[in-house]
Amino acid sequence: MNIMVTGGAGFIGSCYIRHILKKHPDYKIINLDKLTYAGNIENLDDVKNNPNYTFVKGDILDKKLVRDLISQVDCVVNFAAESHVDNSIKNPEIFVETNIKGTLNLLEASKELKVERFLQVSTDEVYGSLGKTGYFTETTPISPNSPYSASKAGADMLVRAYFETYKMPTLNTRCSNNYGPYQYPEKLIPFFISRLLKNQKVPVYGDGLNVRDWLYVYDHAEAIDIVLHKGKVGEVYNIGGHNEKTNLEITELILNAMGKDKTSIEYVKDRLGHDRRYAISNEKITKELGWMPSITFEEGIKLTIEWYLNNQNWINSIENKKASFV
Numbered sequence: 001m002n003i004m005v006t007g008g009a010g011f012i013g014s015c016y017i018r019h020i021l022k023k024h025p026d027y028k029i030i031n032l033d034k035l036t037y038a039g040n041i042e043n044l045d046d047v048k049n050n051p052n053y054t055f056v057k058g059d060i061l062d063k064k065l066v067r068d069l070i071s072q073v074d075c076v077v078n079f080a081a082e083s084h085v086d087n088s089i090k091n092p093e094i095f096v097e098t099n100i101k102g103t104l105n106l107l108e109a110s111k112e113l114k115v116e117r118f119l120q121v122s123t124d125e126v127y128g129s130l131g132k133t134g135y136f137t138e139t140t141p142i143s144p145n146s147p148y149s150a151s152k153a154g155a156d157m158l159v160r161a162y163f164e165t166y167k168m169p170t171l172n173t174r175c176s177n178n179y180g181p182y183q184y185p186e187k188l189i190p191f192f193i194s195r196l197l198k199n200q201k202v203p204v205y206g207d208g209l210n211v212r213d214w215l216y217v218y219d220h221a222e223a224i225d226i227v228l229h230k231g232k233v234g235e236v237y238n239i240g241g242h243n244e245k246t247n248l249e250i251t252e253l254i255l256n257a258m259g260k261d262k263t264s265i266e267y268v269k270d271r272l273g274h275d276r277r278y279a280i281s282n283e284k285i286t287k288e289l290g291w292m293p294s295i296t297f298e299e300g301i302k303l304t305i306e307w308y309l310n311n312q313n314w315i316n317s318i319e320n321k322k323a324s325f326v
């Protein structure tokens with residue numbers, strides 16, 4: 001199989017590429033990434049000489065380039081996105097450009113070139129917020145609350161429409177919060193670790209009791225691989241780990257692992273439109289496609305914290321690059 005992966009220099013895309021090259025040594029991957037502030041080509045240093053891997057720097061909005069690359073593959077897996085909620089609150093426009101118009105551009109080219117499968121990587125955030133009980137299922141109404149989740153929901157709706165209208169073989173996954181190596185240090189876990197390494201306090205939004213479901217990034221990568229091969233076209237598959245944790249619980253885990261205490265916490269004004277609780281049912285993907293998370297949260301979070309502590313050069317290099325983007 002030849003796959004075009006978009007956004008493969010980011011957190012999840014890079015782990016997915018590493019996973020696929022290892023699991024399917026005969027597959028070829030083209031990674032199209034614009035290398036925005038969140039993209040880091042060094043995330044894939046370990047595979048850059050693999051003859052089955054090609055990196056192309058470019059934008060999913062570039063019609064000619066996208067068409068040219070898709071003509072060389074069988075499948076498209078779209079990770080490329082603006083992905084940080086706080087940025088979407090400050091500057092929603094780029095989220096509409098990349099996440100909605102970019103996806104449209106990929107869908108158009110994939111339709112014309114008749115790709116065998118188009119997989120859109122999406123998020124549980126499109127479902128909005130839950131009360132204290134219940135889970136998002138694939139039939140939960142879409143109800144996004146941030147410009148980020150609204151843009152991802154818009155893309156999901158286009159993917160659905162391309163299946164319904166043009167009978168394009170689309171697949172849509174919606175995953176909960178990922179954690180693991182190579183995550184840009186603007187997101188909770190690497191951000192807090194990088195601050196604590198500098199003896200800075202960690203800013204916890206509101207009362208810290210917002211709940212997220214957490215999944216180890218390589219379990220997400222494997223789920224996407226299974227959906228790409230075995231998923232039914234036109235369907236949505238939720239992916240989650242049944243690991244509901246409050247932000248405060250995650251913070252305390254990090255503090256303990258780094259020998260710090262609660263005095264390192266600084267409570268800050270809550271994020272606008274901050275969803276209270278996400279929790280996702282993974283019943284469909286586990287029952288229909290046989291996927292299961294392979295690692296417990298306790299093991300995964302330990303590995304993750306250790307990875308950041310052992311790769312402080314990676315954090316420093318990202319932060320130096322960040323300074324050049326500002």
Ligand SMILES: NC(=O)c1ccc[n+]([C@@H]2O[C@H](COP(=O)([O-])OP(=O)(O)OC[C@H]3O[C@@H](n4cnc5c(N)ncnc54)[C@H](O)[C@@H]3O)[C@@H](O)[C@H]2O)c1
Nearest residue numbers: 007009010011012034035036038039059060080081177178
């Ligand atoms: N991180 C999570 O917890 C999570 C959970 C569920 C779903 N998702 C989804 O998974 C996908 C990947 O998330 P991530 O956390 O790896 O994000 P990320 O921000 O780490 O990576 C995004 C990548 O997309 C690239 N990109 C951005 N705009 C582009 C463009 N116009 N053209 C080409 N490349 C472009 C960036 O350079 C970067 O490499 C996103 O679609 C996100 O919505 C993320």
